[in-house]
Amino acid sequence: MTNPLLGPTGAAHIFGPQKGANTADVQRLERGMLKLASFLPALPSVSGSGAAGGTAFGLAAWGATITAGAPAVGREIGLPGQIADGDIVITGEGRYDGQSAAGKVP
Structure with a gap:
């Protein structure tokens, strides 16, 4: 996947509704991921960091390479x-x- 963690093509906006999130849920998820991203040493704008609902971002924060x-x-x-x-x-x-x-x- 090429989705970044945040934004209109990010994990919450793309994958949240697929899992039953409504508009309010998506906004809440986006805010939570933004807050989490502020604490971790990975870049949420990297292509693919939103894959698997943001799992790729978390793994990148641990040193994984997104591919x-x-x-x-x-x-x-x-x-x-x-x-x-x-x-x-x-x-x-x-x-x-x-x-x-x-x-x-x-």
């Missing part, structure tokens, strides 16, 4: 070799949408 998820997971599990001879790949993704193109990992 595109789908290619990284694919490499780790040897996916290119596993699907090389396949005609179709079926995943557990709920749906293919605009977030899929941004690196959402099924």
